[in-house]
Amino acid sequence: MTRPSAPPMSMLVIALSFCAVAGSAKAADLGGDCCADLEERIAELEATTARKGTRKVKLAISGYVAQEITWWDDGGESNVYLHGLGPTQASHVKLNGEAVIAPGWTAGYMMRIQNLQDNPFGRSGTAALDQNNANFSQGLNLQMSYWYVQSKALGTVSVGKLAPAAKSAAMFTDKSGTQVIDNETFLSGFPQFIVRRGGDLAPASLTWGQLSYCYAQNAPLGGDCDGLVMNAVRYDTPVMAGFSASASWGEDDDWQLAGRYAGEFAGFKVLFGVGYSESTDEGLTVPVASILKKDTSYVQAGGYAEHLASGLFLHGAYGHEDNGGTILAGNVxxxxxxxxxxxxxVRKKWTALGATVLYGDYGRYRDQLGPAALALAITSSELESVGGGVVQELDAASMSLWIKFRQQSADITGAGAIGQLEDLRTVSTGAMINF
Known part of the structure; x- marks a missing residue:
C-alpha cells in the first residue's frame, strides 16, 4: 500500500487562520472550541503518516502473511505441524522507494524483510524441522536490500542483496494463482524430513532433500536450483513487445543470464522464461565442508498457457544441473x-467471492544426490512428487484460502539402497492475505 501523505501546509495554515478568526469573533456559541474536530483530524492524519527521510522519495509498503497447517505421514508416524511457506515465499513486508531524477529516469530502493520464525525449509541437524522437531526458527531475515537506477529507454541497473537474473525464470511463469502455494521447489516441502527406510529413521542423514539437492546453491531446493538471493549486480533490459532479458554477477562467483516473455494472443495468456547460470563459490549459500571445489552450471526453462475464456491452464518447468567440475571429499x-x-x-470465477483454482501437479527429480546421500554410497535416485489442491481467492480481502495434497516416493540404487523406502504424504491447509 502507498503511505498516506501529510496534510499540505497550505491547508494547515488556512485551517488555523480560520480558527483564530472564529475564536476572536465569538459570534456564536458552538459548544466549545470550533476547531476541535479539525485539529483532532489533523492529529489523526499525522499519526498515521509514514515518516521518511526526504520528501522527494515516494514510499510504498506491501507484502503478505501466509501460514499453513500440515498433517504428515511418513509410513511409520503421523503428526500435525504449523509452519510458514519457507524462505523467499515466507510472510514478509516489502519497502519500495522511488524518486524521479529526470524525465524517463528514476532511482529507487527495495528492502524485503521476511519472517522465518517457523521455517519448514530448515537445514539438516538437531534443530531442523523434521519428524523429531516440530519447529525451526531463524527469526526475522533481511532477505533483500538494494538500490537501482532505471531508464525507460535503456533499462535498469540494480546493486545489493537481490534476486539474480535467472532466479525463478521457469517457476515464475506460473500465473495460475497457485505459484506461491505449490511449485517445483521444496521450499515448503519439508526437505529435511528423514526418509523412513525399512520402518526406521536411520540413517538420519538420508533426508528427502538429499535426493533433491542443488549444488549451485548448496541447498535441497529440488527445482529452481540457482534461485536464492545474493549480493549481486543485475541489469534488466526494457520490455519490448513482451520480451525482456537480464544478466547478473554476484558473490564469488555466480553469473546468470535470462530471457522472459509475457503476452496475450488468440485468447490465450502466455508466459515463457529461460535461464542459465554458473557458480564456482563453495560457500554459496551454505558452506558445506565436503565440497572441496565447485564448478556447477544450471539451465532452466518454463512456460505457462491459459485459455482466458475457459480458464484451463498448463504450466511446465525443466531444469538440468551440470556438476562435472564439482569435487567432493574423497575426490567424488x-x-x-x-x-x-x-x-x-482450471482457474474460473464461479462465485462473487473471487476465482477458484483446481489443479493437479507432478514432479520428477533424478540423480539430485546431495553429499550425505553420496557418502552413503548411493549411486542414483529418482524422486517423484504427485499432488493437487483447491484455492479460493477472496477478492474483497485480497486473500487466498487453500487445501492441498502431496505424496513423495523415491527409489535409490547403490550400496546404500538397503530396506524399503516409505512414501511421505502431506495434507496442508492455509491462507495468505496480501497488503
Missing amino acids: TPPDGEHWYVKAG
Missing part, C-alpha cells in the same frame, strides 16, 4: 541432476 564428483514439473487445472 556428484552426478548431473535434472528435474521436470508440470501443473494443470
